[in-house]
Amino acid sequence: MLDSQSIPGDSSEEDFEWEEVDVPQQIHETNPELELQLEGPAPRANIEITLHSGTKKDDSKKAAAAAARAERILRTRTHKVHTVCLLANARVRNKWLNDELLHARLLSLTPLHLHNGFALIHKSRVPDQNKRGRLFEATVTRLAEWWTGTFFSVLPTGHIRNRTFNENERDLALRGNAIFEDEESDDGERIRSPNSLMKHALMQSGSRDTSAQLFTALCRALDIPARLIVSLQSIPWQSSVGQSKIKTADKDRPPSGQKGKQRARDTDVLSQDSDFEGAKTINPQRLVPWGNSVQAKGKGKAQPVIKLRKTKHYSENRASTRATLDPTITPPVFWTEVFSRADGRWLPVDPIRGFVNKRHVFDPSAENTFRTGVWQENRMTYVVALEEDGFGRDVTARYAKDYTAKVAKVQGVGIGRRKEWWDSVVQLVTRPYRLQRDDTEDTELYNHQLTEGMPTIVAGFKGHPLYALSRHLKREEVIDPPVELGKFRGEPVYPRSSVISLKTAENWMRQGRMVREGCQPMKMVKQRAVTIGRKREMELALEKARTDTHGGDGQEDMQGLYAKSQTELYKPKPVIDGKVPKNDFGNIDLYVPSMLPGGSIHIPFKGVAKVAKRLGFDYAEAVTGFEFRNRRAIPIIEGIVVAEENEIIIVEAYLEAENDAEEKAHAKRLDQVHKRWIRLVQGLRIRDRLRKQYTSNTDDATPQHWLDTQNAEAHQGEQQPGGYLTTADDVVKPFHLPKDQHTVLPSSLLSSTTGDDGAEIDEAVPERSGAVVSHTHPRDSPLHFTQDVQMGEVSTDLPSRRSNAMPKSMRELAEDDLKRQASEIAPSNEPERRSRSTPTARTMGGGRVKALVKSGTNTPSKGNSSVKRKNGKKRIREDTDSASEDDHRFDSAASTRDGNSSKGNSSTTPGRVLRPRPQKNVAKLREEAELERAFRRAIAE
DNA sequence: GTCACAGGTG
DNA sequence: AATTTACCTGTGAC
Numbered sequence: 006m007l008d009s010q011s012i013p014g015d016s017s018e019e020d021f022e023w024e025e026v027d028v029p030q031q032i033h034e035t036n037p038e039l040e041l042q043l044e045g046p047a048p049r050a051n052i053e054i055t056l057h058s059g060t061k062k063d064d065s066k067k068a069a070a071a072a073a074r075a076e077r078i079l080r081t082r083t084h085k086v087h088t089v090c091l092l093a094n095a096r097v098r099n100k101w102l103n104d105e106l107l108h109a110r111l112l113s114l115t116p117l118h119l120h121n122g123f124a125l126i127h128k129s130r131v132p133d134q135n136k137r138g139r140l141f142e143a144t145v146t147r148l149a150e151w152w153t154g155t156f157f158s159v160l161p162t163g164h165i166r167n168r169t170f171n172e173n174e175r176d177l178a179l180r181g182n183a184i185f186e187d188e189e190s191d192d193g194e195r196i197r198s199p200n201s202l203m204k205h206a207l208m209q210s211g212s213r214d215t216s217a218q219l220f221t222a223l224c225r226a227l228d229i230p231a232r233l234i235v236s237l238q239s240i241p242w243q244s245s246v247g248q249s250k251i252k253t254a255d256k257d258r259p260p261s262g263q264k265g266k267q268r269a270r271d272t273d274v275l276s277q278d279s280d281f282e283g284a285k286t287i288n289p290q291r292l293v294p295w296g297n298s299v300q301a302k303g304k305g306k307a308q309p310v311i312k313l314r315k316t317k318h319y320s321e322n323r324a325s326t327r328a329t330l331d332p333t334i335t336p337p338v339f340w341t342e343v344f345s346r347a348d349g350r351w352l353p354v355d356p357i358r359g360f361v362n363k364r365h366v367f368d369p370s371a372e373n374t375f376r377t378g379v380w381q382e383n384r385m386t387y388v389v390a391l392e393e394d395g396f397g398r399d400v401t402a403r404y405a406k407d408y409t410a411k412v413a414k415v416q417g418v419g420i421g422r423r424k425e426w427w428d429s430v431v432q433l434v435t436r437p438y439r440l441q442r443d444d445t446e447d448t449e450l451y452n453h454q455l456t457e458g459m460p461t462i463v464a465g466f467k468g469h470p471l472y473a474l475s476r477h478l479k480r481e482e483v484i485d486p487p488v489e490l491g492k493f494r495g496e497p498v499y500p501r502s503s504v505i506s507l508k509t510a511e512n513w514m515r516q517g518r519m520v521r522e523g524c525q526p527m528k529m530v531k532q533r534a535v536t537i538g539r540k541r542e543m544e545l546a547l548e549k550a551r552t553d554t555h556g557g558d559g560q561e562d563m564q565g566l567y568a569k570s571q572t573e574l575y576k577p578k579p580v581i582d583g584k585v586p587k588n589d590f591g592n593i594d595l596y597v598p599s600m601l602p603g604g605s606i607h608i609p610f611k612g613v614a615k616v617a618k619r620l621g622f623d624y625a626e627a628v629t630g631f632e633f634r635n636r637r638a639i640p641i642i643e644g645i646v647v648a649e650e651n652e653i654i655i656v657e658a659y660l661e662a663e664n665d666a667e668e669k670a671h672a673k674r675l676d677q678v679h680k681r682w683i684r685l686v687q688g689l690r691i692r693d694r695l696r697k698q699y700t701s702n703t704d705d706a707t708p709q710h711w712l713d714t715q716n717a718e719a720h721q722g723e724q725q726p727g728g729y730l731t732t733a734d735d736v737v738k739p740f741h742l743p744k745d746q747h748t749v750l751p752s753s754l755l756s757s758t759t760g761d762d763g764a765e766i767d768e769a770v771p772e773r774s775g776a777v778v779s780h781t782h783p784r785d786s787p788l789h790f791t792q793d794v795q796m797g798e799v800s801t802d803l804p805s806r807r808s809n810a811m812p813k814s815m816r817e818l819a820e821d822d823l824k825r826q827a828s829e830i831a832p833s834n835e836p837e838r839r840s841r842s843t844p845t846a847r848t849m850g851g852g853r854v855k856a857l858v859k860s861g862t863n864t865p866s867k868g869n870s871s872v873k874r875k876n877g878k879k880r881i882r883e884d885t886d887s888a889s890e891d892d893h894r895f896d897s898a899a900s901t902r903d904g905n906s907s908k909g910n911s912s913t914t915p916g917r918v919l920r921p922r923p924q925k926n927v928a929k930l931r932e933e934a935e936l937e938r939a940f941r942r943a944i945a946e
Numbered sequence: 947g948t949c950a951c952a953g954g955t956g
Numbered sequence: 957a958a959t960t961t962a963c964c965t966g967t968g969a970c
Contacts, residue, residue, distance in 0.1 A: 511957075512957085515957075535957065536957060536958085536959090537959095538959075539957070588958095589958085592958090628958080630957090631957050633957075634956090637957095637959060637960085638957040638958055638959080640958055
């Protein structure tokens with residue numbers, strides 16, 4: 006079954022191979038109700054399913070594209086999830102940094118003169134604001150110097166590092182389930198709670214990250230507003246980053262040798278850097294498990310192995326990239342911002358390297374000696390500042406070099422919805438109200454972006470908001486006022502604002518603009534055929550050019566592009582005498598509203614064209630655009646354009662027609678419903694009759710016995726031997742009544758005979774199919790079930806409903822109604838019931854039901870067709886004539902339906918159509934009316 | 947009820 | 957940047 010879905014719907018491919026597939030009979034297992042419907046011989050069918058092996062190239066191409074797409078989505082999701090997780094992690098850390106005990110401990114470890122240093126900075130002592138600011142900065146610097154120099158020693162490992170998607174995937178694959186078990190063996194330092202932080206504080210050592218976090222905590226302890234800054238090292242969504250380099254490195258490097266394994270941690274490092282010279286550009290740690298699964302497996306099981314592996318990473322790390330990876334001299338992932346109250350600014354502090362108020366030292370892209378595009382262990386994409394109150398702000402712009410040129414792009418500006426996503430993430434941690442300092446900070450960050458100089462790499466100019474190089478111009482772009490801002494490696498740099506986009510004359514037309522007379526194209530470009538039609542056209546032209554002038558080709562397939570300034574608004578030809586101007590295709594182009602001709606109006610409804618045509622007005626279908634499917638342009642037509650003066654008439658006619666169509670559809674639906682009811686009733690009648698025969702013919706087959714048989718049959722889903730029953734079930738098969746309903750069959754039903762009149766049958770309807778009596782709204786009730794709903798399904802919910810209210814028999818209902826009518830002239834509950842449906846609907850329903858009842862009465866098996874087909878309206882009318890109150894409803898409906906044509910034919914009521922009434926006595930008609938009403942009530946209940 | 951035809955649709 | 961075929965549905969004639 007699945008296979009059948011995976012077959013491409015393309016019927017043009019014919020080299021199918023056929024395979025026999027055994028279709029399991031799931032339905033029998035899962036749905037006992039449906040099981041009933043499947044009874045009968047051999048539902049087990051062999052379905053043949055095609056699996057075409059297709060043209061392999063195309064297939065593999067498609068598959069590759071699909072795989073690439075899937076991978077891209079996976080990469081993006083991984084990136085997002087990872088980013089959010091890292092942010093969440095940082096927030097937790099940030100919260101822990103508020104721990105009072107931690108503060109106390111840190112303070113107790115801090116020399117008093119540093120405490121005092123901050124306390125001394127006060128307006129009263131240092132009145133000059135600028136001086137205060139400088140003093141604060143100096144004090145912070147001293148604090149940082151003390152922190153790094155004497156207090157906290159940074160371990161070379163344990164800090165967060167960036168990894169590429171591929172690396173991560175590879176590691177995951179190799180580690181399998183072990184991923185959560187061997188955290189200790191990984192290079193992450195475990196901080197489980199503020200206590201862990203305290204431990205490190207007391208030990209005065211830890212990773213670079215921990216150091217920065219503790220420093221932040223210390224600042225807070227010193228009553229300096231301090232933010233924990235984190236540069237989220239999420240797995241990049243780009244696939245290209247670092248891939249190539251790693252691959253080549255893989256080749257170059259044999260699996261790590263014994264030497265590396267046996268190296269003990271403390272023998273270190275600095276002395277052994279020559280062993281793996283070849284892998285300088287990568288972090289070899291990632292490569293260790295590669296082709297060395299034994300080691301990967303073994304780790305985590307035995308302590309020594311872990312140690313060894315860890316050591317090896319470490320040494321290899323150091324060996325290969327010591328210069329750049331030393332955490333004490335490379336840009337951090339965590340750092341601090343302290344708020345200078347005097348300056349009203351946040352000052353960046355890198356406590357490890359001792360930088361204060363130097364925002365440019367945090368971007369690793371410059372520090373990293375790796376070549377661009379190659380994997381970096383620290384990538385600056387999202388920098389978030391987490392404040393004491395737990396809220397965060399995106400401060401990437403402060404730190405990232407070339408933020409506008411580079412980082413904003415990585416963050417996803419202009420790439421799908423990624424930027425939106427990041428904004429939404431930031432929004433999650435943003436303080437719901439803004440502080441003064443937020444505003445000043447934002448303006449500061451914005452200014453950073455503006456004053457950010459020209460990009461330092463060529464790619465930075467691509468899509469740069471301020472600058473542009475001609476090499477990055479798109480095909481249809483041109484630099485109009487060629488004012489040079491400067492040079493970048495010899496290339497002229499232009500302001501972005503000078504870049505203007507051009508369009509072909511045709512495309513301007515699509516925008517409702519015309520190229521002005523005599524304008525020369527700003528640029529000539531080679532024509533590109535998007536659709537096959539255009540391609541054909543081009544080829545034709547080319548062919549012609551070749552045959553005409555033997556050497557004169559080359560220029561033929563060029564087309565001119567024009568700037569907007571060369572165009573003017575297109576003025577369509579006006580409507581004259583109600584005639585709408587049309588194009589070559591008989592339509593009117595209406596790509597923009599301004600293309601609507603004067604004196605005309607756009608009626609954008611689907612199907613108005615037919616109406617306008619019918620009414621004989623001149624019109625043009627409005628082409629509002631094109632849709633492209635398999636390299637083919639299909640005009641999108643939205644309604645029509647007509648002369649203004651015809652609008653009202655057409656719209657009215659359209660609305661009416663729509664109304665009509667709706668009614669018609671409803672009537673049709675009703676008709677179908679009725680047909681089903683007829684079938685049900687007839688089926689029941691036949692069943693009844695046969696049952697009757699059965700019970701009278703055999704003495705020992707009591708009704709009870711019969712019921713038992715039926716139940717057994719239903720349960721087992723197979724036929725019991727027993728002639729009459731089989732026949733009966735065959736006849737009634739489509740309806741499959743619920744099992745338990747037989748238990749409540751009234752005895753009157755069992756005794757009814759074949760020749761009984763309609764009332765008997767009607768009685769059976771609500772009695773046996775419970776759904777009929779359990780709904781109120783005719784339009785939505787199962788009375789109107791659609792083709793795909795089986796009778797059997799309708800009645801499956803019988804038991805539950807039945808338990809609520811035992812439906813009355815048709816006869817009972819009729820009697821009730823009669824009684825009620827006798828007692829009160831206008832039945833009190835009528836209006837309420839009526840109000841729930843449209844007059845038309847109810848009347849139609851009534852009329853048809855009536856017809857059904859009658860046909861059932863007179864000719865049980867074959868009479869229905871005549872009822873259905875032969876002028877239903879007439880039939881309805883004569884029926885409704887007899888039903889006093891329904892009459893009025895119907896009449897109003899009838900008059901609207903027939904429009905003006907039937908007006909004036911009325912005698913008793915306005916709008917009524919008078920028809921000869923068939924010969925019936927009053928009593929009979931009345932009885933019918935009652936029956937109908939009762940039937941409807943039964944439905945409505 | 948069946949057939950042919952027209953028109954819409956994906 | 958302006959197009960095709962198969963299929964379905966509704967309609968009217970018989």
